[in-house]
Amino acid sequence: MKKLLALLLSLVMVFAMVACDAKPAEPTDPDPTESETSEGTSADPTQTETEDMSPYIELPEEFRTWDENGMPKDITRLGTAENGMTVSLRYEASKVGTEIMEKGGNAIDAAVATAFAQFVCLPEMCGIGGGGLLTFYSAETGETACLTFREVAPMFQTSDLWVEDNEGNIIGDHKRFGGLASGVPGEVAGLCYALDKWGTMSLADVIQPAIDMARQGYVATPALISNIMNIYDVMIKSEELTEIYLNEDGLSLKPGELIRNEYMARALEMIRDQGSDAVYKGAIAEQMVKVTQSAGGVMTMEDLANYKPWEGEPVMGSYRGYTVYSSPSPSSGGTFLAEMLNIMECLPVQEFNSVELWHQLAEVQKMVWVDRAVYSGDTRFVDVPTKGLTDKDYAKSLAAKVDMTKAQSFTQGNPWEYDDREHPETTTLSVVDKDGNMVSITHTLNLGFGNQVYVDGYGFFMNNQLDDFVEGSGYANSLEPGKAPLSSMSPSVVIDPDGKPFMAISAPGGIQIYPGVAQVIMFAIDYGFGIDEAINSPRVADYGFAFFYSLELEGSPVLGELEKLGHANFTVGWGTIAVPVGIMIMPDGTLEGSTESNYGVENFSDGAAIGY
């Protein structure tokens, strides 16, 4: 009932403002339902109920990942288009991006609009309190740019604040949850920067669909419900969260039921009207500081005011004549994606889904993993031999270590020998527009719903990105004030041997991201797979401590053969080794897009490729 009343009041406000041609008043109180007091309103409940049933974007039956019983079901992933395409892990967000292009926007406009829409319909994955990475290929200049808007450690934060007990466990799990887990968010600053530099449309134009979606609603899916219920204990303690994400009895929503977030709509309107200052200097900033400090954190208004996204030279790799551009430090993703492809390029192309292919990939990934553990960090704070790690000769030296008769353990190589020391150095989306511009963004709160600290009044959660630092000091990836933690995010673009755009590819999935992205690129190039087959084929990820494999390989005899070679600790990988989304530009110029179907082992992803 409260939800209905709040909606009705909101609609009345909006209509009144439209009628006056005035901007909505800036909220001074973070409770948009404050004025909702009259249970006995005379509003026509029938009319309101009808409106309740209509989300901002209807989710067509063919994109619904559940059946009539609410049980998860898979959907067709492949989409084709002639002009522009957006792929993301929600149909509604992809739709928003493509509609922006249909209105004349370029790939950046569409990507930023999609990202804001993802704030709303993938609230557990990204949002105002998060951060991310962007890779942009300009068809006009042929140049690629990478933008980092990853969170950084607050200036008063040190690793000493994560107090350990006698057994070395962090008391209260404060590295993962609560105020001390949160970095200074970079998401809104990054999206505004990208739009301002490379976009063609106004912030008001690209953010409005997200505002409308937050206010009018979107439908709950099994994947989202599962994530909501994973933090049910957090949800039930907050009246706002209960109102947004649970039903009127405080219980789980059912697939297809509407979720509205008037609080986030208000926050997004403030961003629309004030730009990123709304988040870094204004009332939203004050509230983020308040809730973070209340939860034990040390983030200040100064931390937020000082936050700036930064551009970095893309990591460039190549694979059998194709050029791959991906994210530089503080992500390790681009660097180790390139290293992995470089080593694989030195090895023979094996039959697809053969023991030899998975063995080769596993051995290579183990070598890459030990390099990552030693040689990764924020290059604004530590030296990383990026050039050496992505050097072809270094790759050859590692490829020579692969023994096709047995699985091995590896210690790190010495990429410094191959580095001239000049240091030129999680939901996701990819967009390709009609001109061939390509954008990939991966952005995240880290864990689902981040550090589980909710920003009251504004409808979003803070991140727990500081958990991506290693514990203790003295390591390349140790926490330092102002430093960004290591990441595996690898939003990438691929150029074909003729210099033409070939693929935009990205994925969520933690440390499985760069292995997942690398294998999609490899499979497309080595086996001629289309994007749907390249993404929805089995993959493996081996880090030495565990051999992760896709659901597709469950029960396959190749696992037994791999065990005979000495591989061990087999585990089904989360999201079947990352959850890639990608677009391939076909030789005739048409676009084909797809997303991974699996999303963990319990649900299907809500991903969709939508073009025009």
Add this chain to the structure above:
Amino acid sequence: MKRTIVVLLAVMMLLSLVACGEGKPEATLESSSSALESTEANASAVEPVGLTEAFAEYPILITSGGQSADFQMVGTVLKKQNMDFFSNGVATSAEIRDNKTLIIVVGGSSKGLGAAGIDANGELARLEELINAAKTAGLSIIAMHTGGVVRRGELSDKFIAPVFENADYAIVVKDGDQDGLMASICSKSGIPCDYIDSISDVVTVLPAAFK
């Protein structure tokens, strides 16, 4: 398609267990497979016999059987009914204290298990230890399955028999028992069982269990 194969494999496993023959269920956790064995043949024919007499006493301890959020939702429902309880999703014998009734809400969640830092086998071991201690201490045990059809499957089903076989009373959301698994276990063991339509309806039957 991939998931269909996984589901089919799980169903085949279940059917193969069923085909092994019928065994007499015993009130131990080790007997879980025997309960599964007997389920399928007369699943649709089994109609649970509801509770006729109050038997339970306060205080109540609620825990999970599988680490889904269902046990917390049951808590929400009971709170609205002003029923007092102590809730601990990973309760062990140490939490029994002076409680007189143990409610176990069954529902498997791989993420929930991960968040609790436990795997399915560890969860089964915890439940066995807790149930045995509860029986020794004379607690009444109420088994619930409130997640409906979406809370059925390979993972969730692992916890059903070990909990339900040891219960004094069971409450089940009906669409989660389309195969009659839980009704069958209750029927064979003489455990009263009430079907309800949704988790909200727990309060329509549970209070009657308390003296």
